[in-house]
Amino acid sequence: MTAMTGRIGETVDRVRAEVAALHSHLTRWGLVTWTAGNVSARVPGADLLVIKPSGVAYDELTAATMVVCDLDGTLVAGDHAPSSDTAAHAYVYRHMDHVGGVVHTHSPYATAWAARGEPVPCALTAMADEFGGDIPVGPFALIGSDAIGRGIVQTLSGHRSPAVLMRQHGPFTIGTTAKDAVKAAVMCEDVSRTLHLATQLGPVARLDPADVDRLYERYQNVYGQR
Numbered sequence: 001m002t003a004m005t006g007r008i009g010e011t012v013d014r015v016r017a018e019v020a021a022l023h024s025h026l027t028r029w030g031l032v033t034w035t036a037g038n039v040s041a042r043v044p045g046a047d048l049l050v051i052k053p054s055g056v057a058y059d060e061l062t063a064a065t066m067v068v069c070d071l072d073g074t075l076v077a078g079d080h081a082p083s084s085d086t087a088a089h090a091y092v093y094r095h096m097d098h099v100g101g102v103v104h105t106h107s108p109y110a111t112a113w114a115a116r117g118e119p120v121p122c123a124l125t126a127m128a129d130e131f132g133g134d135i136p137v138g139p140f141a142l143i144g145s146d147a148i149g150r151g152i153v154q155t156l157s158g159h160r161s162p163a164v165l166m167r168q169h170g171p172f173t174i175g176t177t178a179k180d181a182v183k184a185a186v187m188c189e190d191v192s193r194t195l196h197l198a199t200q201l202g203p204v205a206r207l208d209p210a211d212v213d214r215l216y217e218r219y220q221n222v223y224g225q226r
Helices: 006-028 086-095 108-116 125-131 147-156 178-201 209-221
Strands: 038-042 048-051 067-070 075-077 101-104 163-166 170-175
Touching: 006 038, 006 048, 006 178, 038 086, 038 178, 048 086, 067 086, 086 101, 086 147, 101 178, 108 163, 108 170, 108 178, 125 178, 125 209, 147 163, 147 170, 163 178, 170 178
Parallel strands: none
Antiparallel strands: 038 048, 038 101, 048 067, 067 075, 101 170, 163 170
């Protein structure tokens, strides 16, 4: 493993610990199966990211097992191969400067909407709060290159939603921080499940766009502790 020293080394160590801990939320909320899924975070002050290693079980993840890559997805430090989604994460960081964290899961209900290639309709106040509208569908892309990243950026650019359902694959979420991206993944699955149940009962009406705007503005700028 390449040693990273000085201030940047301290920052990388902090981000590694944070990313390792955040993966526990993916299992806690039932968003992943076996070794699928990943969390990454941009390293502040450096063109680097920290991401889960490929194929390592969640109960084996520690700060030391996290891998460090540059923003082209090339391994910089770590004893494991990086996630197969690293190129997609790196593309997002290169093209969306405000993004500090990216999450990918195969959570069941959100992935079911992705399998259908159908956006989750904004029919709940909770969706307006978190996503500012529908959760959109991105294009199908094969794993292993930056094609998924291109689809994420293409779909979410100019969109308020921090989540995208990549067609016939699953959800990816972004956030100002990695924790924000994890929260978006949890909420994406929650509303995907609720809207699935609602559509089994009959047609579901979307919220009025003006109400969506008001709800989103309140939640993003007033809700919680400031």
